[in-house]
Structure formats: structure tokens, C-alpha cells
Amino acid sequence: MVTMWQAFINFWKGYVKFTGRSTRAEFWWMRLWSSIIFIIWLILFIIALASDASLISKVDKYSQPNVQGIENWKLLTELLSAPFTIIVVMLGILLALAMFLPNIALTIRRYRDAGTVTWAAWVVWVLSLFSRSDRIYSNGSMQITFMIGGIFVLIGCILSVLPSDTLTGTGFIGRKPEEKFVFKEEINDSSDDEL
Known part of the structure; x- marks a missing residue:
């Protein structure tokens, strides 16, 4: 079974490796790591907002209903004067960008480990993206x-x-039985079937 630390190492080693397989343990340990990283970033963001307390009062001042265009520039200037908040936000953006491709690769490898063919794994991943935007469009056709x-x-x-x-x-989404062990060459203990 893959340990939590080994899953983290495998995640970064297989940065853009869309071939191969990832076990359930590796997949879910990395989901836990992602949650921990997000919670740490969120705590840092709250601390940054609290330390830049003047920012909160300035945002409240400019968020009144009769905001003019010139006041939006003042708000942007005030936001840029909160250095700790900017650093934490930039750190969050960099982390999200750094983890974007490896998360896709890990997901595709996990779907392939479950026995799907490569095209089916990609179809499931791509079509699942359409559920992410339901707050943007709310008309009946969407x-x-x-x-x-x-x-x-x-x-x-x-x-x-x-x-x-x-x-x-x-069926047509499952790999052929003779391809069962094709992708297990690089994983030390790739079977969670003992669970």
C-alpha cells in the first residue's frame, strides 16, 4: 500500500505523466494532501486579511451602492497597498497553477487503474468539467x-x-483482459485489492 508521503512524492514525480496507473491509496492520499494545503493557505489568507485590517475598512468604504468608476481605481490602489495579502494571494495562485496539471494526470491515471481505456478516462474527466459553472449560467438551456x-x-x-x-x-470502456498489467511497471505496491 502506498503511504501518504510516497503518494505526495509520486504526485510530483508524475507531474505530467498521463500514462501509467495510480492506486486508490495514492489518489486519495493526494486528495488529503490537497485539502491540507488548501486549509493552510486559507489560514494564511485569514491572517493576512487580519494583519491588513485597514484593508477591510477601506473595502467596506468603497463597496457602497453608489460606487463611481474613479472610486474603483482607489479601491484597487488600496488593495495593492496590502502587501501580506498580495503575497498570500499570489502564493495561492502559484500553488493552484503548479498543482493543475499533476491533478489532471493523477485523475486520468486513477481512472485507467480502475480498468478504463484511455479515451474513456479523458471523456469522463472533460465532461465532468461542465458541472463546475452552474452558478455562472442559470438559464434553462444550460x-x-x-x-x-x-x-x-x-x-x-x-x-x-x-x-x-x-x-x-x-464492454467498450474497459481495457482488454490481456492489457490488464500493462501499466503497473513503475508502481512499487500498486494493488489495493487486498483491502
Whole structure:
């Protein structure tokens, strides 16, 4: 079984490695790492806002209903005068950008470990993106798109909890049985089937 620290190391080693496989343990340990990193960043952000307390009062002053265009520039100037907040926000943006591609690669590797063919893993991942924007568009024609995206999020969640090679040999989305162990060459202990 992959340990929490080994999952973190594998995540960064396979930065843009879309081939291969990732076990359930590796996938979920990295989800835990991502949550821990986000919580630490959120705490830093709250501390930054508290330390730049003058920023909060200035934002309140400029967020009145009758804000003119010139006052928006003043607000931007005030936001730029909060150095700790800017540093923490930039750190968050850099972390999000640094983790974007490895998260996609980890997800695709996990779907492939469940037994899907590569194209099916990509289709599930891409279509699950449509559920992320339901707050931006709320008209009736877009609701069907978001419902389909939500269904693919559910399918992705199910694929992420399936044991290794569960879908191998099943229909057109499963790998052929003779390809069962093709992608396990680089993982030390790649089987969670003992659970």
C-alpha cells in the first residue's frame, strides 16, 4: 500500500505523466494532501486579511451602492497597498497553477487503474468539467449541460473508488483482459485489492 508521503512524492514525480496507473491509496492520499494545503493557505489568507485590517475598512468604504468608476481605481490602489495579502494571494495562485496539471494526470491515471481505456478516462474527466459553472449560467438551456456534467462527476467519483482492474474486459470502456498489467511497471505496491 502506498503511504501518504510516497503518494505526495509520486504526485510530483508524475507531474505530467498521463500514462501509467495510480492506486486508490495514492489518489486519495493526494486528495488529503490537497485539502491540507488548501486549509493552510486559507489560514494564511485569514491572517493576512487580519494583519491588513485597514484593508477591510477601506473595502467596506468603497463597496457602497453608489460606487463611481474613479472610486474603483482607489479601491484597487488600496488593495495593492496590502502587501501580506498580495503575497498570500499570489502564493495561492502559484500553488493552484503548479498543482493543475499533476491533478489532471493523477485523475486520468486513477481512472485507467480502475480498468478504463484511455479515451474513456479523458471523456469522463472533460465532461465532468461542465458541472463546475452552474452558478455562472442559470438559464434553462444550460441546465441540461450541467446535469450531464454532474452525472460525469458522479461517474468519476465511482471510478476513483473502484479497485484496480475492475472494469478490465467489460464492454467498450474497459481495457482488454490481456492489457490488464500493462501499466503497473513503475508502481512499487500498486494493488489495493487486498483491502
